[in-house]
Amino acid sequence: MAKHATPLLDQLESGPWPSFVADIKEEADRRRKNEKNVTYQIPSDVCDDLLGVLELSYTDGTTHWKHGGIVGVFGYGGGVIGRYCDQPQMFPGVAHFHTMRVNQPAGKYYKTDYLRQLCDIWDMRGSGLTNMHGATGDIVLLGTTTPQLEEIFFELTHNMNTDLGGSGSNLRTPAACLGESRCEWACYDTQEMSYQLTMEYQDELHRPAFPYKFKFKFDGCPNCCVASIARSDMAFIGTWKDNIGIDQEAVAAYIGGELKPNGGAHADKDWGAFDIQKEVIDLCPTECMWIEDGKLKINDRECTRCMHCINVMPRALRIGNDRGLSILVGAKAPILDGAQMGSLLVPFIKAEEPYDEIKEVIESIWDWWMEEGKNRERLGELIKRQGLAKCIEVVGLKPVPQHVLEPRHNPYIFWKEEDVTGGWQRDIAEFRKHHQR
8 A cells, every 4th residue: 555645646647648656656566565575775665755755745836855965976976966855754765865877888788687787786775766768868776875875886886887977067978879780871880989988088977077067969860869969068960071872763763652751651651652842852951952854863062961861762862971970069958048959060070089089179178168167057058158159269170151050140340369460450551651652
């Protein structure tokens, strides 16, 4: 029998969608029965009390979690998020309810033995509740007490060869798509790059020293399966420099109905005959495609690599062969200044080990941000405050047309002294000499 009455939470189980309330109740019931004879190292009624405190929050219209100070494991400033309930007498099971972030493998590939071992540790030393995965990408272990943190950390690092992820004002756990391991459109090895940069920047990951959080995400192609363009301070998105490959026979097969568009997705629905003009050409954002003499033509100089045509006709169109990635900066969810998408910084760079050129870009950005960024100011907000031109300058790049979002609205042009010294001054001096003669 449930420990607390939860009439408000019970309503969340009534709809057609899966409910987290049902999941927590199931875990609470499993812990009560304890059919595996687990020796729980934290209160066994932790899930019952979690439901109880949430019901109270719904009733009171306010949270009953408080910030209780910094809590973590020895030597690490990140990876553990302290949680304390402000009603410990009423809900002793969640008096402490700390979250642990665990660094996920690149591409989120797991062996079943690993998952079983992780669940066994969390059953005994935590609440048994997990989030696979958090918004940043980590394995999120929800709810344990302060004395168990070091015990769990020891098990993860010594027995499972696994590290904690990032939390606080540091480098957050890098996240990558499946990349070349499974995707035919991947333009670089996202898993390898994610791993290498994770290993390179261990101090930045575990010892917070930044103005605020900083996220890497690695997308193998512009389809952006880990949403790097919207959710990372620095996005690495695979792209190519040469032309899209075209199989004209396959194009004809799509037009003739022998091949199903979109890789056969929704083949159970009758959308009617495939119309390449309506479904591909007219939807091209730069209008760089057309049919000529029965063949598909592409002006690749105008192509922005949006992937739409390739997604619709994967048998007919292929990504180019001169592959690398673009670096975008400044994406974030609404914190101080609203949601922002990433801005293009490096249009194309090769993704080749040991990634020295890419590391130079990263470290130049960090030096600027740590010097100029305000407390709790994300990189995107600093760029918005000081301008993308400043960001381009600190990285040592030259502006290119791809950096221009739209024509300038301001008629005034401000020159730097070093840009004009010896330039217009020399011209004026020559003009005066000419007229003095």
